[in-house]
Amino acid sequence: MTSNVSETAHALEAGPEGGDTDAVRTLKGDAWRELRRRPLFWLSAVIIAVLVVMAVFPGLFTNTDPREAFLGRTRESPNSDAWFGRDVQGYDLYARVIYGARASILVGVLASVGTALVGSLLGLVAGYTGGWIDALLSRIAEVFFAIPLLLGAIIALTVMRERVSGYFMIVGMVVAILVVFGWPSIFRLMRASVLQVKPNDYVQAARALGASPLRITMNHILPNALGPVIVVSTINLGVFIAVEAALSFLGIGLQPPTVSWGVMISDARTAIRSSPHVLLFPAGMLSVAVLGFIMLGDSVRDAFDPKSR
Amino acid sequence: MTTEALGAQAGAVSGDARLLEVEDLHVEFHTHDGIAKAINGVDLHLDEGETLALLGESGSGKSVTAQAIMGILDMPPAKVPKGQIRYRGKDLLTMPVEQRRQVRGPEISIIFQDALSSLNPVFPVGWQIAEMFRVHRGMNRRDALDAAVGLMQRVQIPAARERVRAFPHQFSGGMRQRIMIAMAIALDPAVLIADEPTTALDVTVQAQIMSLLKELQEERGMGLLLITHDLGVVADVADRIAVMYAGQLVETADVHELYRAPAHPYTKGLIASIPRMDMKGKELYAIKGLPPSLLRLPHGCPFHPRCAWAQDVCRSDHPDLREIVPGRRSRCHFAEEVIDD
């Protein structure tokens, strides 16, 4: 940092004279204040809130049955009866988009939480324990990390799709694949954080005082390591939703009759030239969802990062 | 424009112009939380062959002063609402950008505190020194590199010819600082500003670097502006001292006079804080309190909240920097009492 700015910043902080408005300034408190100031944060929070409600209570948004097909009215343009029009098989597009939220968001949330849990746990163990356990876990992570997410998912799902059926099994399989290829990035993050915190004096002091490793982890290491993990997991949510859609689009993710945005886009392939709305509405919804999570992750990261103020 | 031409032009304007003169300089920083007044009316002057030490704590404004003279402040958020900085009579602040650029580097140069972060990590050190010659003197690569080797030898870097292609991270702290110095004196500047040059170094290396600077100054007749918070470093090297607090000068004096009898409570406190061998076993003295926030400077004298001599007048009236004895100035209502104490 150039010294004039940092010197000035230091001078801004010091000094009882002239009044000190904020009694205690913690990093979290600062970050929350920064976050509150950003319009993008609020925008993304609203988007996500709406989407979550849509996923849990689709009935609030529409009364139409997404599985009710009007075969005589396929590819209908948006009208007063069907706000988004109808798709290739005559389903009400609006209803399907609303109900599709559940599958897409479910996969995203489960995959994100899964990678966060698996990656964090293994990263904690590797970073804290060190030695051969760390070496082993790191090598394993490297191997999984070496395979790009989409490519790995394609191979796995192509092979597995014939062997698995049923809504929950398929969702579980997709989530599992995403976690299998997604955990290394969180692993690295957590491990790096632990390695950064461990040699600090206050951790050594805690150990000397006889604190158990669990206690040290919970009180000292986790609070510092959690920040980046949360940021990346939030962004990952958006990425996973997009990847699920891509897999569905290719035909190896969720399958009909499951309603998901990816499936809808895949179904729309034959109709794009004549009735683009069949593609554009689910695509738009999907984009908004991904946008929401990425914006949220970005905002949180910027709020935590003192340099970007 | 070459040094001679610039000097001649300056000479034509005012024949006896000082080498460097700062007059009533004000610098502000416009931030989210308000306007921070980093410098509030500073006057300085520097002549050839002279060493002026600018002393102060973090946040006193000394580095900002240096950067304002160099012209490398980020101009938002920084702003210079008032003041002049004259080099050989010409005001640098109102000079056109191109001209300013030719003064910065060839005429007035600076070395910084942390040589590791101040040198570009991806270019060899010889390349970085030679850049001065390539850019400002139009030399070709080979000649410039040769000149760089010569400079490295002058600042006593062993095996200069082999190490000219090495990278900054491959040198020790003291060596890196010497490289910075070599880069700064490459084009024989008339003014060298050293911003805390030894703060990041070991004590023995500190001494070496300071004596190198002194040597180079005498050799080349440079004016040296030494910026530091360390009173120990200053005593050997400086001719005059200016003490800064809260963006203003609070005392200026000849170096020996200042040490013998400081004329401002703050200076007195600084001198008393130096640990001394004959104080063994006794508690160390520290000035109580903290420097004020530049966003909300106190009324009256900026030092009064921490001052043992503070009276009512100090809380209400801002003291001027006045000459209490010829050659000595102090910004204190009770300077005479402080001197005699």
Place this chain on the structure above:
Amino acid sequence: MGKYTIRRLLQMIPVIIGATFLLYAMVFAMPGDPTAGMCGQRDCSPVFKAAFNERYNLNDPLPVQYAKYLAGAVQGDLGETRSGVQVIDELGERYGTTLKLGVIALVFEALIGIGAGVLAGLRKGGFMDSLVLVSTLVVISVPIFVIGYVAQIYLGVRLGWFPVTVSFDAGWGELILPGMVLASTSVAYLARLMRSNMAENLRSDYVRTARAKGLSSGRVVGVHTLRNSMIPVVTFLGYDFGALLGGAIITEGIFNIRGVGGYIFDGIHEQDNMAVVGAVTVLVVIYLLANLVVDLLYGVLDPRISHD
């Protein structure tokens, strides 16, 4: 420098073996019937299954299986498609097109991604900066297949600026639109990366020194700052290459391009598992090799790594 290269090479070998073993295990060691779906709707006949097991060494212990597979793969045996054609031959016909597509995408990435990023980073908070931030956010959020279709409809069909489908032996001109689509997400990420790198480096101490040396703005930015900002870009490009490969599958599918990606795309639809597995495995290995090259390049660019 040599030490660094050797170290990276040695590190890469176990990773390549590990990754290919992982893929192999996923394909052949998962629970369930490996011949599922190969004989239409019904289960395959026992004769078929026996022949399949023999062909792919499925009766051997897993490590032996893998070793035999690896030995075969190195010599070009990646299995056969449903119609009995060698996968390696089919790939051989198609890689040229995908290569062209990739080159076009990389050129776009370099020009627009780096260019926009630098411009945005130079004036953080300015108009260009906001423009880049918003547009990249949108591009990242919209999935590549949507961008592909939208581009195809609006730029291809409606406006007629670009050819809509690509001929059998695609020429460079036909691949421009698909190339741009393929590059889109990467351009967005790259622009953001460049932007934040530039902004951060412009505030660094060594840039302050460069200015203090009286260097022109052009030189300070173009020589000193840029060189430092490019280092993380190289790492990003290596990682992004994987996304590019995945994206190629989708892009070639949408634009009907007869390349490796299109081959995989069709293979998925026709449920030709061996074709898909063989082709994707090749892509993964290429990705790993590309990352090795990137790692070595990184050592060249950052003297703190190579000159230890």
